[in-house]
Amino acid sequence: MKDISEIRADFPILDRKVYEKQLVYFDNGATTQKPQCVIDAMNDVYTTYNSNIHRGVHLLSDLSSEAYENARETVRSFINAEKKEEIIFTSGTTGSINGIAFSFGERYINTGDEIIISHLEHHANIVPWQMMCERKGALLRVIPINDKGEIIIGEYLKLLSSKTKLVSVSQASNALGTITPLNDIISAAHEINVPVLVDGAQGVQHGNVDMKKLDCDFYVFSGHKIYGPAGTGVLYGKEKWLSELPPFQGGGDMVDKVTFAKTTYNVLPFKFEAGTMNYPGAIALGRALNYVTETGREAIALREKSLLSYATKRLSEIDGLKIFGTSDSKISTISFLLKNIHPYDAGMILDKMGIAVRTGTHCAQPVMDYFGIDGTIRASLCFYNTNEEIDSLVAGVNKVISMFS
Amino acid sequence: MTINEIQDSIIDEFSLFDDWMDKYNLLIDLGRELPVIDPKFKVKDFLIEGCQSKVWLHPEYDGKIITFTADSDAIITRGIVALLIKVLSDRSPEEILSAELFFIEKIGLRQNLSPTRSNGLLSMVRQMKLYAMAFNAINK
Numbered sequence: 001m002k003d004i005s006e007i008r009a010d011f012p013i014l015d016r017k018v019y020e021k022q023l024v025y026f027d028n029g030a031t032t033q034k035p036q037c038v039i040d041a042m043n044d045v046y047t048t049y050n051s052n053i054h055r056g057v058h059l060l061s062d063l064s065s066e067a068y069e070n071a072r073e074t075v076r077s078f079i080n081a082e083k084k085e086e087i088i089f090t091s092g093t094t095g096s097i098n099g100i101a102f103s104f105g106e107r108y109i110n111t112g113d114e115i116i117i118s119h120l121e122h123h124a125n126i127v128p129w130q131m132m133c134e135r136k137g138a139l140l141r142v143i144p145i146n147d148k149g150e151i152i153i154g155e156y157l158k159l160l161s162s163k164t165k166l167v168s169v170s171q172a173s174n175a176l177g178t179i180t181p182l183n184d185i186i187s188a189a190h191e192i193n194v195p196v197l198v199d200g201a202q203g204v205q206h207g208n209v210d211m212k213k214l215d216c217d218f219y220v221f222s223g224h225k226i227y228g229p230a231g232t233g234v235l236y237g238k239e240k241w242l243s244e245l246p247p248f249q250g251g252g253d254m255v256d257k258v259t260f261a262k263t264t265y266n267v268l269p270f271k272f273e274a275g276t277m278n279y280p281g282a283i284a285l286g287r288a289l290n291y292v293t294e295t296g297r298e299a300i301a302l303r304e305k306s307l308l309s310y311a312t313k314r315l316s317e318i319d320g321l322k323i324f325g326t327s328d329s330k331i332s333t334i335s336f337l338l339k340n341i342h343p344y345d346a347g348m349i350l351d352k353m354g355i356a357v358r359t360g361t362h363c364a365q366p367v368m369d370y371f372g373i374d375g376t377i378r379a380s381l382c383f384y385n386t387n388e389e390i391d392s393l394v395a396g397v398n399k400v401i402s403m404f405s
Numbered sequence: 406m407t408i409n410e411i412q413d414s415i416i417d418e419f420s421l422f423d424d425w426m427d428k429y430n431l432l433i434d435l436g437r438e439l440p441v442i443d444p445k446f447k448v449k450d451f452l453i454e455g456c457q458s459k460v461w462l463h464p465e466y467d468g469k470i471i472t473f474t475a476d477s478d479a480i481i482t483r484g485i486v487a488l489l490i491k492v493l494s495d496r497s498p499e500e501i502l503s504a505e506l507f508f509i510e511k512i513g514l515r516q517n518l519s520p521t522r523s524n525g526l527l528s529m530v531r532q533m534k535l536y537a538m539a540f541n542a543i544n545k
Binding site for chain 2: 019342343344345347348349352359360374375403404
């Protein structure tokens with residue numbers, strides 16, 4: 001693996017200063033920074049071959065379409081899906097889940113059916129299912145969590161029944177960092193032929209993801225959380241599901257024949273890609289995934305594990321600091337509170353010291369409700385962060401404590 | 406002092422500090438000094454909910470001037486709340502309605518009042534003007 005200074009040199013923004021202080025970027029759970037090669041890939045589309053995909057007879061359109069389809073193949077190989085046709089480009093995790101919630105609801109859900117999610121979900125994996133349940137008269141069931149912020153598998157098994165039509169869980173909690181025991185969840189659901197959607201928004205960037213091994217039925221993630229551009233995302237679905245599901249949007253490119261009497265739909269994956277797609281974004285996402293592969297996914301996971309353990313150790317030493325989410329199995333995200341200090345106050349002061357963290361409910365209000373808190377301070381780290389930056393955070397937190405006590 | 410004179414005096418006070426930490430220390434002090442709101446007004450009816458911090462705002466109108474009391478669960482927000490009270494409380498509805506708040510930007514706290522920084526402060530300013538509008542309407 002490249003050494004840390006080489007890795008950091010790949011990300012031009014990491015060099016910048018905020019309020020004349022060196023930036024310490026610990027908000028990777030919200031979005032990651034972009035390596036130069038991704039910025040260049042996007043730039044390259046617009047400066048050398050920009051053209052709409054799948055529609056032209058001219059060279060640029062061919063080049064653009066080819067690059068877009070290559071990006072699809074990159075995604076397929078990155079998550080080790082069986083077929084390229086199973087990879088749909090979307091606007092992000094939220095777009096992917098909303099799409100499936102709509103299509104799946106239209107095709108399979110009736111009054112009295114049940115969808116299972118967990119108490120750890122962020123709003124993107126709650127609200128689309130609530131909307132679908134309201135539309136279809138179905139019921140949302142929630143797997144409870146324990147005080148460490150872990151899903152209680154025994155309770156999950158009790159929720160599974162003949163009424164269950166789909167299980168949708170995140171690979172890792174954005175608010176607490178807990179990694180979900182996906183194998184247990186998927187195998188139990190498959191025993192009674194219930195499909196499982198895995199929300200990989202906080203998982204795909206932290207290690208190997210293999211569709212053939214995982215055997216989930218749907219997998220979704222956002223491009224911008226894995227070093228790619230904003231407004232890009234992926235929806236993977238097993239072909240047997242995607243070919244059965246109706247499209248979630250109508251428009252150009254997703255059609256076979258259109259008359260005013262009836263429209264027939266295009267084949268996979270185009271059936272789900274209506275209108276002009278964000279092809280420059282998808283192409284640059286492909287570059288981002290290649291960057292991750294070149295850097296080494298095992299190596300990234302190992303570095304992040306070491307960062308997590310150092311940060312957990314250093315933060316735990318601070319008097320009055322409490323960590324929320326204490327599972328042994330976590331991504332490199334740490335949520336915490338300081339005794340008698342509002343997270344917003346802490347975040348504002350850390351910001352002025354150049355340290356970017358997120359404060360608040362992290363779009364996961366039910367998790368906050370479980371712990372009876374209004375929000376936390378969240379430091380979400382990734383492989384380009386360093387122990388020195390963690391030291392800066394610790395110094396920043398100590399400064400916050402001295403200012404507010 | 407007029408609303409604008411008070412704003413100018415706040416700008417002068419903050420201009421003594423170049424360092425962000427000093428400005429924030431001043432805000433924290435102001436937040437601590439903010440007179441406590443009557444707990445009976447710290448209820449849902451007077452709550453302005455932000456995504457990050459909460460603000461409670463209560464108006465009292467005596468027929469001439471509106472007296473605002475307020476509070477927040479975050480101290481820095483409380484500090485800015487204290488400044489807004491200093492500027493806009495104990496004023497007639499007309500004065501409040503015609504007030505243009507320039508001090509926030511001048512002391513470098515504009516980001517705290519941006520629509521994306523949902524700490525409830527922008528809504529607080531709107532709410533103060535709405536109360537002024539309502540009391541003004543009662544007068545007419």
